[in-house]
Amino acid sequence: MSVNSIIKWGAVAIVAAAGGGGLWYSLSRPEGSNKVLRTVTVSRGDFVSKVQATGTLEPQELVDVGAQVTGEIKEFGTDVDGKRVDYGSEVKAGQLLARIDDTIVELDIQKAEAQVAQAKAQILTAAAQVAQAKATIEQQTANLNKASRDLTRARKLGVGDALSQADFDNYTNAFETAQANLAGARAQLASAEAGQKTADAQLLSAEAQYKSQLRNRDYTHITAPVDGTIVVRQVNVGQTVVSSMNATTLFLVARDLSKMQIWASVNEADIAKVIPGQEVRYTVDALPNEEFKGYVNKIRPNATMSSNVVTYIVEIDIDNPERKLLPYMSANANFIVKEVKNALMVPESAFNFEPEEAMVQRPQGEHPRSKRPEPGDEEGESAATPPAMLWKKTDDTHVSPVLVRKMDSDGTRAVIEVLRGRLEEGDELATGVTERAEAPAAAAPGSNNLFGPKRPERRQRGTGGAEAKPGQSAGNDRPGPPPM
Secondary structure, eight states: OOHHHHHHHHHHHHHHHHHHHHHHHHHHHHOOOEEEEEEEEEEEEEEEEEEEEEEEESOEEEEEESSSSSEEEEEEBBBBBBBBBTTTTOTTOOOOEEEEEEEEHHHHHHHHHHHHHHHHHHHHHHHHHEEEEEEEHHHHHHHHHHHHHHHHHHHHHSSSSOOOOOOOHHHHHHHHHHHHHHHHHHHHHHHHHHHHHHEEEEEEHHHHHHHHHHHHHHHHHOOOSEEEEEEOOOOTTTEEEOOOOSSOOOOOOESOOTTEEEEEEEEEEGGGGGTTHHHHHEETTEEEEEEEEEEEEOSSSSEETTEEEEEEEEHHHHHHHHOOSOTTTTTEEEEEEEEEEEEEEEEGGGGGOOOOOGBBBBTTTOOTTTOHHHHSTTTTTOOOEEEEEEOOOOOOOOEEEEEEEEEEEEESSEEEEEEEEEOOOOOEEEEEEEEEEEEOOOOTTTOSSSOHHHHHHHHOOOOEEEEEEEETTTTTSSSSSSOO
């Protein structure tokens, strides 16, 4: 065999070996991608369904202490510790908080006293007039009786020689004059009695005014109406207080800060879940690591609307024995709708998964084509809470069915009751499938695969010198078979 034949058959063998190696590499390469389950974990713990709201801490009873007289604040009183009254001072009922200048009030009292004395003098004058009118009546009555007797005798005698016409007329006139005088005396008595009543009324008015001014003098001493704590002080010594139709507020006294309230704003969508007596757990920003407890007192029926959002104010009674909580703190309240201890819980996303038939691993002894358990197959199904199917991960690509009933949910987690199958804390439930790509391993740099295709070597570019022949580089590395 010639040298050319040997070379030709060798090249064919090399090409065949390279092709076989490429086919072997293609058939032995792993798949380009695998299906991987996305899962969530079953947990066990205390489940709490709640309504969240924000609110403000308020004293249960806040007393507005005002001023009913006008004047200058002369001084402040003292609290139970003997210190000057100020913010946060503890005071007792009847204790002096402030004193208003009473100079004007004292002058008004003197004026009222003078009016009372004048009214009493008018009563005495009216009484004297009544007595005088009564005496006049008695006198005029006597005159009328005498005139009546004289006229009676004159009528018996008649006008004649014994009684002239003129004398008869005089008796008649005397009688009529006595009647008129008696009527006038009686009118004077009525007028005197009316004057006496007027004087009595004026005396009552003057005495009432006097009592009012005495009361105003008491009003110049601002006292605490109840036992409590001063929350607000709105005046200073030297400030003039002007009384008007509405009493000017000087102090706000919280009756008892050991008993407070939270006024929480609850959205109309959640208000039906809130009832009186319901437990409320809350925190405040000042004590973020402490949780406090209270109870719903009442729901105010008057709703408020802001930006088309309707809310209701809910009053929550709370205890504050250590006085840690202060009025007007912001509170984050959770109304406890339902609480389940040691509940089996799963994320809501686990209810949305539906596996492919090839992924379902049947219980032992069940035919692969047998009917999967459906929610309606379980006896005792409740129309309100029908059973649902969950899929427990058995390996990386297979799941098994578990029939459950959803008992409660907060939108993120659900409390379940297992109806068929087995589910424990820590089990994984499938929620979806992810395609995971696997790139083939790259050949190490510098490795030499005998049967694989070789990358042609880059030829060095010749300099093309003057001695080079056409088609030949300076290094005599012309492509093609070597010369024979």
